[in-house]
Amino acid sequence: MLEMRKDLFADERDDNLNVVGKGIQRQDMPGHVTGLTRYFDDHAFDGMLHLKVVRSPHASARIRSIDVSAAARAPGVKRVLRAADVPVNKNTLLSLINFGKDDEPSLAVDKVHYVGEPVVAIIAESEAQALAAKTLVRIDYEPMPAVFDVEEALKPGAPVVNETYPANYFEYHERFDHQKLRFGDVERAFAGADIVLEHRYQMSPIEHAPTETNGSIAAPEQNGRFVVHSCAQGLFFALGTTAKIVAVESNRLHFIGGTVGGGFGGKVDSLTEPLAVLGAMVTGRPVRFVLDREEEMLYGSPRGAERIYIKDGLMRDGRIVARYIRSYFDAGAYTRLSSYAAIKCTAHLPGPYWIPNVASDVHVAYTNRCPSTAMRGFGITAVDFALEVQMDRLAEAAAMDPMEFRILNAYRDGDMKPHRRKASNTALIECVQVAAGKANWPISEQGKQQSSLVGGGAGERGQIPATVLDARGQIGRPDSRNSGPTQTLPAGTSRIAPSKQPVMEGARDGRAAPTQVPRYEPARPTTQPVTQPLAPAAYAPQPSPYQPVAGQQPPPYQPPPAPPSPAPAPAAQTQHGAVRFSSVFGRRR
Amino acid sequence: MARHEGRGMASVNYPIGMNLGGDPSQALIHSNPDGKFTVALSAIDLGQGMKQVSRQIAAETLGVPVEDVYVDTADSDTGPHDMGSFASRGTHRMGNAIIVAAREARGVLLEAAAEELEVDAGDLVTDGRGNIHVRGAPSRSITVKATAQAAQFKQGKTIAGRGIFLIPLSAVDAETGEMNPNTAFAHACLVADVAVDDETGEVEVLRMTSAYELGRVINPRMVEQQLVGGAWMGMSHALYETPEPYYPDTAHGPRDFNEYLMPGPGEIAPYHVTVLERPAPDGPYGGKGPGEMCANPVLPAIANAVYNAVGVRVDELPITPEKILRGLKANGGVKPGPRRGGPVNWR
Numbered sequence: 001m002l003e004m005r006k007d008l009f010a011d012e013r014d015d016n017l018n019v020v021g022k023g024i025q026r027q028d029m030p031g032h033v034t035g036l037t038r039y040f041d042d043h044a045f046d047g048m049l050h051l052k053v054v055r056s057p058h059a060s061a062r063i064r065s066i067d068v069s070a071a072a073r074a075p076g077v078k079r080v081l082r083a084a085d086v087p088v089n090k091n092t093l094l095s096l097i098n099f100g101k102d103d104e105p106s107l108a109v110d111k112v113h114y115v116g117e118p119v120v121a122i123i124a125e126s127e128a129q130a131l132a133a134k135t136l137v138r139i140d141y142e143p144m145p146a147v148f149d150v151e152e153a154l155k156p157g158a159p160v161v162n163e164t165y166p167a168n169y170f171e172y173h174e175r176f177d178h179q180k181l182r183f184g185d186v187e188r189a190f191a192g193a194d195i196v197l198e199h200r201y202q203m204s205p206i207e208h209a210p211t212e213t214n215g216s217i218a219a220p221e222q223n224g225r226f227v228v229h230s231c232a233q234g235l236f237f238a239l240g241t242t243a244k245i246v247a248v249e250s251n252r253l254h255f256i257g258g259t260v261g262g263g264f265g266g267k268v269d270s271l272t273e274p275l276a277v278l279g280a281m282v283t284g285r286p287v288r289f290v291l292d293r294e295e296e297m298l299y300g301s302p303r304g305a306e307r308i309y310i311k312d313g314l315m316r317d318g319r320i321v322a323r324y325i326r327s328y329f330d331a332g333a334y335t336r337l338s339s340y341a342a343i344k345c346t347a348h349l350p351g352p353y354w355i356p357n358v359a360s361d362v363h364v365a366y367t368n369r370c371p372s373t374a375m376r377g378f379g380i381t382a383v384d385f386a387l388e389v390q391m392d393r394l395a396e397a398a399a400m401d402p403m404e405f406r407i408l409n410a411y412r413d414g415d416m417k418p419h420r421r422k423a424s425n426t427a428l429i430e431c432v433q434v435a436a437g438k439a440n441w442p443i444s445e446q447g448k449q450q451s452s453l454v455g456g457g458a459g460e461r462g463q464i465p466a467t468v469l470d471a472r473g474q475i476g477r478p479d480s481r482n483s484g485p486t487q488t489l490p491a492g493t494s495r496i497a498p499s500k501q502p503v504m505e506g507a508r509d510g511r512a513a514p515t516q517v518p519r520y521e522p523a524r525p526t527t528q529p530v531t532q533p534l535a536p537a538a539y540a541p542q543p544s545p546y547q548p549v550a551g552q553q554p555p556p557y558q559p560p561p562a563p564p565s566p567a568p569a570p571a572a573q574t575q576h577g578a579v580r581f582s583s584v585f586g587r588r589r
Numbered sequence: 590m591a592r593h594e595g596r597g598m599a600s601v602n603y604p605i606g607m608n609l610g611g612d613p614s615q616a617l618i619h620s621n622p623d624g625k626f627t628v629a630l631s632a633i634d635l636g637q638g639m640k641q642v643s644r645q646i647a648a649e650t651l652g653v654p655v656e657d658v659y660v661d662t663a664d665s666d667t668g669p670h671d672m673g674s675f676a677s678r679g680t681h682r683m684g685n686a687i688i689v690a691a692r693e694a695r696g697v698l699l700e701a702a703a704e705e706l707e708v709d710a711g712d713l714v715t716d717g718r719g720n721i722h723v724r725g726a727p728s729r730s731i732t733v734k735a736t737a738q739a740a741q742f743k744q745g746k747t748i749a750g751r752g753i754f755l756i757p758l759s760a761v762d763a764e765t766g767e768m769n770p771n772t773a774f775a776h777a778c779l780v781a782d783v784a785v786d787d788e789t790g791e792v793e794v795l796r797m798t799s800a801y802e803l804g805r806v807i808n809p810r811m812v813e814q815q816l817v818g819g820a821w822m823g824m825s826h827a828l829y830e831t832p833e834p835y836y837p838d839t840a841h842g843p844r845d846f847n848e849y850l851m852p853g854p855g856e857i858a859p860y861h862v863t864v865l866e867r868p869a870p871d872g873p874y875g876g877k878g879p880g881e882m883c884a885n886p887v888l889p890a891i892a893n894a895v896y897n898a899v900g901v902r903v904d905e906l907p908i909t910p911e912k913i914l915r916g917l918k919a920n921g922g923v924k925p926g927p928r929r930g931g932p933v934n935w936r
Contacts, residue, residue: 001935002813002862004806009867013805013875018717019649020874023810026641027660028634059839097611097758115839148837173763181766202905204831207849234673235631235663258663260674263635264822268675294844297832305836330837343761344608347770352602360766369839374675376822377881380603381888388599388889389904392896401929402893406600406778420767427776427802427867432600434800434863435778441598441930469764495762499610499769521714521724 008430028259039212039261040229045219045286049078051279052130052289054120054137055299056112059368060146060159063110063119067138071122074136076129078283081121083107086278087247092335093269096240103164104334104371106245106274112141113161113333114370116299123279123287146368150307150328153365156478161333161366167476170331170339170364177363177473181346183418184357184465185488186313189322193313195397199390201310203382205330206303207296208375212261214300215290218276221254226277230257233267245274246281253277265374269301269336304338304372305330306382310390313357318398318408323350325360327383332371338364341379347419348380351387352428353409354461358418361473403436407447414457420464420494426452466491590788594795595898596929599889600778603882604771605869606678611758614678615669616686618647618694620748624719624737626651626694628660631668632683637880638811639679645807646684646873650691651698652715653733669751677880680807681773682754684873689752697748701740702731773869775877776802779820779886782933783894785901787923790910792895794824794858797887798933802865804877809864812879816862819883824858825851826884827891828908850907861935900924 006015015021031037068080083089083105090102108119120137124130145159152158153168154177160166169177190196217229232238232255239255260267272289279287291300306329313322327345331338342362350358377384395405410428417423429452436443456462467489474480606612617629628647634640640660648655662668671683696710702721703710706729714724715733722730740746759769779799785792797820806812829850834841843849868875888906896902900923901916917923 001860002809002816002864004809005800005863005865008865013866013868017649017874018652019645019655020805020807021809022645022655023808024641024645024655026638026811027644028640032636148839150837173761175763179761179766180764182764183766199904202836204826204836204906205833206826206830207832207843209830209846209849209851232673233633233635233675234671235633235665235668236670237673239665253665255665256663258631258633258640258668260633260635263633263674265675267635268673293846297844297849298842302832305833340608343768344604344770346761346766347608347768348604352600352774352776367837369833376819377603377885378676379608380881381826381885384599384601384885385888385892385906386904388601388886389892389902391599392597392889392893393902402598406598410600411602418766419770420765421769423774425774425867425869426602427865428600428602428778430865430867431776431778431800431802434865435598435600435780435798436930438800438861438863438934439596439598439780439798439930440932440934441596441780467765489765493765494767495765496760496767496769499757499759521716521722 005434037259039259040217040231040257041215041290043217043229045217048217048286048288049123049125049279049283050127050130051121051123051275051287052127052134053118054122054134054139056108056115056117056119058112058141058143059115060144061112061141062144063108063112064140064142066120068120070136071133074129074133076125077122077133078125079123079279081107081123081275081278083109085282086245088245091241091245093241093337094340096237100170100335100339101164103162114368116370117333121275121279123283148367148369150330150365150367153367154363161368165366168366170335171475175475177475178361179342179346181349181358181360181418182467182469183359185468186322186324186357186359187468189357190311190313193321194316195314196311197314197393197397198309198311199393201308201386201389203306203385205305205372206375208264208266208300208302210262210264210266213291213293213296214267214271215288216272216276217286217288218273218280219286220280220284225252225254226280227254227256228273228277230255230273231260231267232257232270232273233260233263237268238270238273241270242273242277246278264376265378266300268374271300299370301336301371301373303375304332308383308386310386312390312394314394314398316398318400318405320353320355320394320409322357323355325349327362329362329364330372331364331366332369333366334371336371336373337378338372341374344379345383348383349418351384352411354411354415356460356465401443403432403441403443404447406432407450412452412454412456415461416464422457422462428452464492464494467493592784592786593898593923593925594782594784595894595896595926596780596782597890597893597897598778598780599886599893601882601886602774602776603677603885605681605773605775605878606756606771607672607676608770609759609761609768610756612672612678612682613753613755614671614682614686616683616690616752617669618690618750620694620737622738622741624653624657624733626653626658628658628687629668630660630662630683631665631671632662632679633674634662635674637674637679637815638808639674641811642680642807643683643687646687647691649874650688651695652717654717654719657719677878677882679880680876680878681872684876685754686752688873689754690750693750693752694748697740697746698733698736701744701746701748702736704744705731705736705739772871773804773877775804775879775882777882777886779890781887781890781894783891783898785895785898785913787899787917790913792828792891792908792913794891796858796933797860798935799886800863800865801879802867803879804869804872805866805875806864807874807876812864813862815879816883817860820860820887821852821857823884823887824891827888827906831907861933897926897929900926
């Protein structure tokens, strides 16, 4: 069940809104619950063909030969695609924003790098015929050594997973085998800490498990164009990736999607669109390429595993004075989006706390498993698990209550974060206070009085400290991994210019202020009839069974300051103040 | 042989949108001759409610009833470019683009109404129910419908708007990691109550209690949908799911939902969420985005609750009965932690 605490931060909001903030029934809900919603696979075409891929049974193997002659002659088979048929058979997803090198083929060329890698595609009149023809493809493999552990993969002499990155790591800034974060002097702070704790954490790989598996349908349109019904999470992302791989101008592709049966990050990779469009191009007929459940689970790119080492320096009074994190993203055989997540993770460190000395080395390692990809909380979920279990350990080491320990170390408005930008708009302390109250977890009066708005940025909290730099982990030089400091960057150093304000075109006054609300003036109940009476909301808010404990009741609603014009009586339709909802899981009274 | 109850917590924040920026969203809005609006996007609705969020933001900014706005997405021939639905970016990025587009369309709408009413457009307000009137003088009014008809057939005006929102791509310093990452952060704290069976090693999540600060809540029903569903996903991540149970060993890969462990209806825990709204200065009406973070605090809160219950730290997810039993054996039995508070303040 959900409860709104409108009393908190009330002076930072104008709640005089008409539609925003209302629990109005979704535009698409009737379609979803009556089965009328159309997903990509609800589009039928005359003469539609079906594409299935033959996948590698080996984690690492050289392809000696491929014989598709029997498959090509099989009943119903219209076309067999091999690597040479793919116009641009090497891509990396983030090439659309110029990040990383092309490293992944649509169909394997002379080597396979993980179990499940597509090698040959078969296009047939029916799904059953395509599946039957798959068994007739003869591929002669020479198995090669494989590596599955991220730290093993980074050792000298480990089997090469991805020839584009032969040392098995993504290369950052063309200089280092990891992304660095350096803020202050962690080594000196560890030396001065009362307690030093170091632990290892392992986030498991996880399957997205969407209800709708990955897939697409591509069909020829007029004027040499192709329509593609897609479940992509980024329509133009998929369009751009497909246009590059099949080597056509983007306006020859007409992507339709927008209604997807669950994604969770597993539909960013354009797993099916390029081959479906290529199939439609070479056959001149509609082609459907949909993963079955087993393919989705085993080869549909999971959340990547992450191994995380955290070392913290702690004082007996509970202050964390240093944090060093060394972590490894398991990218699987190809980069996909892992390189990006490592930087997002770096920006997130050290979690929502102010710590004066922070450093991290975040690696992206290649292993011989299915390439991993984005999943809900990409770059954050795993490290949050590690950080918060570590925080529990630290609280215990300092003999403090975990809630109080979070409040003590929480970041506040004005605190400098290790990526050298000040925190603002923070609210961690308030969340801890409210959750503790609701869970009946006692915290001290002093803890209850803390605020994200007060005390941040004071003294060293708001400063960029003198920072020790190093050249650990230079590309191609494993011997540099344990090298020492090179120089100390003076306090206050900034090398990256702050981003410009967002460009907001199209506003009539040049630049829109997004938080500025339009001049909304509710109609008085007694004014002349309106042409568009509001239908009663289908889901009227229900009172919550929760009754606030005496003394914890939010203050009664006070109307916001009067708008420029005389304020009319509050509208019956506008719901202000504390709004509470019953639960979606049936706890209504 | 007994069940041991324990309680753990975690607090987190979450960056909204692609970390380094460089992820634009565009929106186009136009009215038909009856004053009914269409918002054309290429945003993706994964079930999270992108269409409805877009619709409510558009209706709010236009100043018209929500029933008079429909969202058309996603067709690359008609919807302008958007980076996509990921990184919790939809509400924040697309919401801002829609506000820009809707403000332009609203400006034309008010100009057309001003011409019909023979007043200054700056003096006009909308009542959110399909009428435009002079501020403080509701009797001097015209309907949005009549205005749109006049604009189309009499005045020759297009009631339309276009919008884009872009945070420019930030560079990253190789040596220090300095960068301009996200500007909007959401926050949460979650308490998990669990029971651990010291004979079977099984963990039952008894209940969860959380507080989330999400900026402006655009639609509380959909926030509830996200936070509750996401918390259950977090439970699943913590206790059940993985395609490689003995990672980095690749064996035992599941092939379907018979083999892939997830909680069923019997394992679902009651959950109470309190929502705080500290509006993001650069968010649409202050909105941030609850999309991804709703699972995050659940994983460590459950791990910490298991430790509190029986004294076993499981640092490798998922927290399987096998790992708990091995931990109990290594510890020489159950070592419960201190009790933390009493019964929750909700039912």
